Amino acid sequence: MKFSVTVTLKKDVLDPQGKVVQNTLFNLGLKNLKNIRQGKYFEIEINEQDEKKAENMINEMCQKLLVNLIIEDYQINKLQ
Amino acid sequence: MKFSVTVTLKKDVLDPQGKVVQNTLFNLGLKNLKNIRQGKYFEIEINEQDEKKAENMINEMCQKLLVNLIIEDYQINKLQ
Amino acid sequence: MKSSVIVFPGSNCDRDIAVALEKMQFKNQMIWHKETTLPKSDLIVIPGGFSYGDYLRSGAIAGKSLIIDEVIKAANDGCLILGICNGFQILTETGLLKGTLLRNKNLKFINKDVHVKVTNNKTKFSSKYKINQILKLNVAHNEGNYFTDSFHLETLKKENLIAFQYCDKFGNINNQANPNGAIQNIAGIYNSKKNILGMMPHPERMVDKLISNTDGINLFSSLIN
Amino acid sequence: MQITNKIIEKHGLKIDEYKKIQKLLKRDPNLLELGIFSAMWNEHCSYKSSRIHLKKLPTKGKQVIQGPGENAGVIDIGDDDAIIFKIESHNHPSYIEPYQGAATGVGGILRDVFTMGARPIALLNSIHFGAPDHPKTKNLLNGVVSGIGGYGNCIGVPTVAGETKFNETYNENILVNAMAVGHAKKSKIFYSKAKGINKAVVYVGSKTGRDGIHGASMASAEFDENSDEKKPTVQVGDPFTEKLLLEACLELMKDDSIIAIQDMGAAGLTSSSVEMASKGSLGIELELDKVPCREENMTPYEMMLSESQERMLIILEDGKEERAKKIFDKWDLDFVIIGKTTNTKNLTMKYKNIIHGEIPIDALATKAPIYDRKWIRKKPSKCEVNLKNLKKIKLEEGLIKVLSSPNHSNKSWITNQYDQMVMCDTVQRSGSDAAIIRIHNTEKAIAVTVDSSANYCKSHPISGGKQIVCENWRNLISVGAKPLAITNCLNFGNPENSEIMGEFAECLSGIKEACEFLNYPIVSGNVSFYNGTNKKNIFPTPVIGGVGLISKLKKPIGQYFKAENSFIIVVGKTFGHIEQSCFLKENFSITDGSPPETNLTNEKNNGEAVLNLINKDLVLTAHDVSSGGLIIGLCEMSIYSGVGIKINKPKILSNLIEYFFGEDQGRYILEVNTENINKVEKILKSNNIYYENIGKTQSKYFEIEGEMKSDINELYKINNQWYNDFNAVTNK
Ligand SMILES: Nc1ncnc2c1ncn2[C@@H]1O[C@H](COP(=O)(O)OP(=O)(O)O)[C@@H](O)[C@H]1O
Numbered sequence A, B: 001m002k003f004s005v006t007v008t009l010k011k012d013v014l015d016p017q018g019k020v021v022q023n024t025l026f027n028l029g030l031k032n033l034k035n036i037r038q039g040k041y042f043e044i045e046i047n048e049q050d051e052k053k054a055e056n057m058i059n060e061m062c063q064k065l066l067v068n069l070i071i072e073d074y075q076i077n078k079l080q
Numbered sequence C: 001m002k003s004s005v006i007v008f009p010g011s012n013c014d015r016d017i018a019v020a021l022e023k024m025q026f027k028n029q030m031i032w033h034k035e036t037t038l039p040k041s042d043l044i045v046i047p048g049g050f051s052y053g054d055y056l057r058s059g060a061i062a063g064k065s066l067i068i069d070e071v072i073k074a075a076n077d078g079c080l081i082l083g084i085c086n087g088f089q090i091l092t093e094t095g096l097l098k099g100t101l102l103r104n105k106n107l108k109f110i111n112k113d114v115h116v117k118v119t120n121n122k123t124k125f126s127s128k129y130k131i132n133q134i135l136k137l138n139v140a141h142n143e144g145n146y147f148t149d150s151f152h153l154e155t156l157k158k159e160n161l162i163a164f165q166y167c168d169k170f171g172n173i174n175n176q177a178n179p180n181g182a183i184q185n186i187a188g189i190y191n192s193k194k195n196i197l198g199m200m201p202h203p204e205r206m207v208d209k210l211i212s213n214t215d216g217i218n219l220f221s222s223l224i225n
Numbered sequence D: 001m002q003i004t005n006k007i008i009e010k011h012g013l014k015i016d017e018y019k020k021i022q023k024l025l026k027r028d029p030n031l032l033e034l035g036i037f038s039a040m041w042n043e044h045c046s047y048k049s050s051r052i053h054l055k056k057l058p059t060k061g062k063q064v065i066q067g068p069g070e071n072a073g074v075i076d077i078g079d080d081d082a083i084i085f086k087i088e089s090h091n092h093p094s095y096i097e098p099y100q101g102a103a104t105g106v107g108g109i110l111r112d113v114f115t116m117g118a119r120p121i122a123l124l125n126s127i128h129f130g131a132p133d134h135p136k137t138k139n140l141l142n143g144v145v146s147g148i149g150g151y152g153n154c155i156g157v158p159t160v161a162g163e164t165k166f167n168e169t170y171n172e173n174i175l176v177n178a179m180a181v182g183h184a185k186k187s188k189i190f191y192s193k194a195k196g197i198n199k200a201v202v203y204v205g206s207k208t209g210r211d212g213i214h215g216a217s218m219a220s221a222e223f224d225e226n227s228d229e230k231k232p233t234v235q236v237g238d239p240f241t242e243k244l245l246l247e248a249c250l251e252l253m254k255d256d257s258i259i260a261i262q263d264m265g266a267a268g269l270t271s272s273s274v275e276m277a278s279k280g281s282l283g284i285e286l287e288l289d290k291v292p293c294r295e296e297n298m299t300p301y302e303m304m305l306s307e308s309q310e311r312m313l314i315i316l317e318d319g320k321e322e323r324a325k326k327i328f329d330k331w332d333l334d335f336v337i338i339g340k341t342t343n344t345k346n347l348t349m350k351y352k353n354i355i356h357g358e359i360p361i362d363a364l365a366t367k368a369p370i371y372d373r374k375w376i377r378k379k380p381s382k383c384e385v386n387l388k389n390l391k392k393i394k395l396e397e398g399l400i401k402v403l404s405s406p407n408h409s410n411k412s413w414i415t416n417q418y419d420q421m422v423m424c425d426t427v428q429r430s431g432s433d434a435a436i437i438r439i440h441n442t443e444k445a446i447a448v449t450v451d452s453s454a455n456y457c458k459s460h461p462i463s464g465g466k467q468i469v470c471e472n473w474r475n476l477i478s479v480g481a482k483p484l485a486i487t488n489c490l491n492f493g494n495p496e497n498s499e500i501m502g503e504f505a506e507c508l509s510g511i512k513e514a515c516e517f518l519n520y521p522i523v524s525g526n527v528s529f530y531n532g533t534n535k536k537n538i539f540p541t542p543v544i545g546g547v548g549l550i551s552k553l554k555k556p557i558g559q560y561f562k563a564e565n566s567f568i569i570v571v572g573k574t575f576g577h578i579e580q581s582c583f584l585k586e587n588f589s590i591t592d593g594s595p596p597e598t599n600l601t602n603e604k605n606n607g608e609a610v611l612n613l614i615n616k617d618l619v620l621t622a623h624d625v626s627s628g629g630l631i632i633g634l635c636e637m638s639i640y641s642g643v644g645i646k647i648n649k650p651k652i653l654s655n656l657i658e659y660f661f662g663e664d665q666g667r668y669i670l671e672v673n674t675e676n677i678n679k680v681e682k683i684l685k686s687n688n689i690y691y692e693n694i695g696k697t698q699s700k701y702f703e704i705e706g707e708m709k710s711d712i713n714e715l716y717k718i719n720n721q722w723y724n725d726f727n728a729v730t731n732k
């Protein structure tokens, strides 16, 4: 089974990368840009047929390693 | 209008981050993990009501800056 | 010899390279990235550091700056271009050099002295070195893991475009001597015309005996000739 | 809004303190004002528990240009050159989020240094973690190390020295202390004292967000079960913006536009504006709607208390605005006039033309509470070491235990993550007793080091306090530098506990005694109390950062043996003090007993003699003897040089364990070649310095006559194994 995980900074947490990217895009002429925030993305494939179990497993990965829960939020999606 | 962009390394490009993450998760006991690849995620808000135009604009951002087309692929999704 | 060092916000080896160039009798100028013209130079250096914080991808944002168009023009006219560390990353982002620099394989920043072998000494950058000479240079980077497709890798070898390769102190090119996972232990490459050199190690850190050694000097003295 | 007891408590204020606020204001404060008091009156900003003790420290000397009281201390290194330096803690934030906590710690201390006009030239750190097998240690260690590196590497200041220690006392409360050292011209030093009325108050740097609100009060409280609630205060460091801010400030400082400048550190806009006004006996009026904000709808309360990083407050001379703004525009930084100085001696906060709060400056600064907290003397700790047991263990066995322990293992896995070479003035990188940084474009250099000895301080705070100052001094001597002055970071537990307060008072009196004797004044520092959880306090951990001067730079001698067949001289007497040694800790888990006493007279004489020998080029190598004793000192000199040693059977002590592992103070190991040995012995004798000629260097074996003979490559491996194993095991 294949999942995607998107990890984003919590609201109110400074996103220095997003800020610089935003300025750069603006300077490149993309003036309509209102806001951009940068996060991480994972594509994860696991050997597990049971969807519930699989999702639990992905969740565990997020909690244990992929996400810094203190400053980040995350969301899991099943792919295909 | 709000979009998300996910940027992933092309298939035949080495992914050192993904690899280390995979090993670590494996060592943490998540043995069912088959494959994990790491990418970037952007949430972009723009001042543009026309969906077609908006999407073109996002596409331009990707081509101009967000994506290194030599090693990365990307995908745009409309949010909400 | 006239040299220009391009300074981006976040460049931090700009002073170091300027000191080295001046010590080697270059007439050097610092060029702020917002400038739109380049003074006539024999050598353009893109220094190390963290241009734009290395945010997004190292070198990506600097690769879009105004001055880069001028650098590309000069490069096409045959001007010598040297990109060190972040400068190398910027050159790959602009397409002046092929391939890319990925995260170090251990995902950690690495600063240490490493050995590299001079793989090609028949260029304007390396003529003062002996072929296969072993140099001890300092590396300091997060993304020094050079990667390119197999087709380009063949070209690099066929056209003798590999400048330096990581090796051990005896000159053996092997895994243990590879600090960052770079393909074929590549530490630096040339473009086809060999007027552009991108390298991860810092030659400017190796021009003063008191600080380190003088293994970097011949790179600059090669250029003077 | 009604101010309830609960709100008062949430702001970290005691009811008595609230009553004092009412008295000073002659009315009830509103919520904004209460927040301001809370920020200024907490331990971190007001030094209310420490101030009366800090006052006793020696802070003056011919070399001192500016002692404590400014953003950082300033010392004179001759010509027109000054060195500006300070150390600061970021313990609590680093425990919550190790990467960002450590990174913003580095960012904060850098600002303290460049706000005074210095270009930062070196970073150091002292980091303390819990037991290696504690479940949190690995993550904290890796996070802190990459955070320190991440910030310093990006901004381009070399991280050149530090210390990393493990002890279960830090299991729930790690220590992350960062020190920054900068260079300025003596004639171009900037201070934070406001002068003149109606001068523009300018905000520069990053925008203000909601991060770190109440960070300073968090640093002034113990952790408890509810610490999780405080999570939103995590600040994210932006070293890129700091680099821009650094360059922009230094560019503006080239002329004389600045009257006063102050970084926004703990308690952000509040403390920076209050400090500048207080020092100048002025008032300050802020128009908060002008403050550049990152988030929408920020309230005056949030703006005043935000601890967003990478910001500064400047008071500008009249007519300089345009030029100044141009500079900050060039560096893409915000530059906004947000207020002016006044003669009201009040902090006045306006928002959309309405006054939202007004507080007399002195109520926040000079009239803040000061406590003479109760403290008690430490009872000496007794240790019943059975010397017979000690004899059972072989020298080699004991050595290997220590060499392979986390605290004594090679730390290049840390230092290799720090750019030590950027700026191309690092003459001696880490791996020696002190790092050496050349003053750019001169023949001068400074040596820098940080040191702590929590075990010693725990068992006998006075001796411990004395000892760290001396060890720090010795480290500078060993690289051929003349020690000039120190900064200190005092990491302690809960000051409301009289035992902890006793540790504080006694450590300080030890520090004071040593500093006075050695003419080694304290020019800056920081106090971090409330390090502990649920009534479990950390060991008292004062950290000393020292700066010394090398007036004529040569290739450093370093601490690695240079050649075979040299003489090995130990300066200072070996008594074999084994209590509190790492030998007992690593081999027998014995941690009680008292630390070695430091004889200040010997310390001074020995140090001056060694410095003299180094300056005369009579020694090949020098190294001080510290934790681990003689044998560890010798080992460090040998196994990384490829040169072996052969040590004679000692003549003065029959117990070899005590002789080789004893941690007596005031000692140095010197390598001297045949040509100079007579001269060296003559100088030592004529100065009445006790020394021993203990053996010679040889090829590749570490040998003690009749006791052990090991291949140095094997010892090298043992010393380098720990981190690999640590990562491998805890990854599971
Ligand atoms: N242990 C100490 N020894 C000497 N001076 C100290 C000590 N602790 C704090 N100081 C001085 O008190 C002043 C205030 O320090 P601090 O509040 O840490 O500054 P900041 O505004 O950077 O947070 C500084 O001048 C500092 O050098």
Ligand SMILES: [Mg+2]
Pocket (backbone or CB within 6 Å): D071, D112, D263, D265
């Ligand atoms: Mg300060």
